Amino acid sequence: MKFYDCSTAPSPRRVRIFLAEKGIEILTVEIDLAGGEQFSDAFLRLNPRGTVPVLVLEDGTAISEASAICRYIEAAYPEPRLMGRTPAEQGIVAMWDHYCEQEGFFAAAEALRNAARRLEGHALTGRDGYPQIPALVERGRTRVQRFLASLDERLAGSRYVAGEQFTIADITALVTVDFAARLRLPLPDASAAARRWYEEINARPSTTG
Amino acid sequence: MKFYDCSTAPSPRRVRIFLAEKGIEILTVEIDLAGGEQFSDAFLRLNPRGTVPVLVLEDGTAISEASAICRYIEAAYPEPRLMGRTPAEQGIVAMWDHYCEQEGFFAAAEALRNAARRLEGHALTGRDGYPQIPALVERGRTRVQRFLASLDERLAGSRYVAGEQFTIADITALVTVDFAARLRLPLPDASAAARRWYEEINARPSTTG
Numbered sequence: 433m434k435f436y437d438c439s440t441a442p443s444p445r446r447v448r449i450f451l452a453e454k455g456i457e458i459l460t461v462e463i464d465l466a467g468g469e470q471f472s473d474a475f476l477r478l479n480p481r482g483t484v485p486v487l488v489l490e491d492g493t494a495i496s497e498a499s500a501i502c503r504y505i506e507a508a509y510p511e512p513r514l515m516g517r518t519p520a521e522q523g524i525v526a527m528w529d530h531y532c533e534q535e536g537f538f539a540a541a542e543a544l545r546n547a548a549r550r551l552e553g554h555a556l557t558g559r560d561g562y563p564q565i566p567a568l569v570e571r572g573r574t575r576v577q578r579f580l581a582s583l584d585e586r587l588a589g590s591r592y593v594a595g596e597q598f599t600i601a602d603i604t605a606l607v608t609v610d611f612a613a614r615l616r617l618p619l620p621d622a623s624a625a626a627r628r629w630y631e632e633i634n635a636r637p638s639t640t641g
Numbered sequence: 642m643k644f645y646d647c648s649t650a651p652s653p654r655r656v657r658i659f660l661a662e663k664g665i666e667i668l669t670v671e672i673d674l675a676g677g678e679q680f681s682d683a684f685l686r687l688n689p690r691g692t693v694p695v696l697v698l699e700d701g702t703a704i705s706e707a708s709a710i711c712r713y714i715e716a717a718y719p720e721p722r723l724m725g726r727t728p729a730e731q732g733i734v735a736m737w738d739h740y741c742e743q744e745g746f747f748a749a750a751e752a753l754r755n756a757a758r759r760l761e762g763h764a765l766t767g768r769d770g771y772p773q774i775p776a777l778v779e780r781g782r783t784r785v786q787r788f789l790a791s792l793d794e795r796l797a798g799s800r801y802v803a804g805e806q807f808t809i810a811d812i813t814a815l816v817t818v819d820f821a822a823r824l825r826l827p828l829p830d831a832s833a834a835a836r837r838w839y840e841e842i843n844a845r846p847s848t849t850g
Contacts, residue, residue, distance in 0.1 A: 481740075487732075489729055491729075493729050493732075493733065495729075495732040495733060495736050496736055497735070497736045497739045497740065499735060499739060500732050500733075500735035500736035500739055501732065503731050503732050503735040504728050504729065504731060504732025504735075507727075507728035507731045507732070508728035518716075519713050519716035519717035520698055520700075520702050520704075520713065522712050522713060522716045523696075523702075523704040523709050523710065523712050523713025523716070524702065524704060524709075526706070526708060526709035526712040526713075527704050527705055527706045527709035530706045530708060530709055531690075531706065556784075560784075560787055562780060562783075562784075565774065565776045565777065565780070567774045567776070568774065568777075571771060571774070574771075575765075575769075575771075578769055
């Protein structure tokens, strides 16, 4: 297997943590996003969308999208379970992971990509160009703040995001919290439950990558 | 089990088709979205986000988000497989389903929700209010057109969206094509591969619901 990564980007970091939690070491290829390598012919042959991360299997099958790569890894390397064991657990984990991705991670991306000079003309990830929309900067920031508040509310009544076990939803939430901090939207001091959770998750060896 | 549905909304339709493909009949509760029933106290106790669909299990566990409900159903009722069998298949199906959801379904929602008078103040689904942003109408429509073009390209070389088997990705794509048609963005006449696929999928008994 070969993992196409970018060590500074938040999306592939979700997969790096997932791999580390599974104890999987993997050949990694760094893609120079700032230099536009994701739009090179060689990379577009792997992923026509022009995004990282991408996982390429032994037979050449290329899987893109962080959540889809994690789905492959979970099926191929089931232990430790990170996406739930029973059908109900699997549904609940998928629900929380989807929530963290849509309302947290993508909201932070919305705030960043519509503001950053270097992303002019690329307000959405991928090969298709889209102009920045200034109103989305404020909307994205509001969404992130609401997400952080809802995370605190959830964690006041639950040890982890999706329940009593550490799962992929904690990974997506942690990466989102760090992404938000880069946008100067830190976890508020008053968010005691989310801060307790963050300290625990952030201390796991998997998250340093 | 109890399924909280809205028969005119595209998102729960994804789950209705999934259930029908599995041959599952289920007690269904119609939620009056136009009347705001999704924001009633009773409904918010089931799903604090205020969205349909929601599936409530025998023990009272409530799962929201179409893709998460399908994940539960796939695990609880494995046959026929709609999310892939081998690990590689599971990853590839998840990738295409995510692509169809993000670039197709959510793009159509962006075009609709930022334009429709009745959705003023609700440009994103859920309980949190967000003002409409006129620039997103055009962006959403462009994204849908690009999605339809990429669907045709994919289906020129693949029988179904995720490969040689019918999967959840076909369901998400079909619901998106019908959603787009309501926005007067039909599959172009020249999209021969996507039209061949659409006719086949649309003829499945599951899609009439």
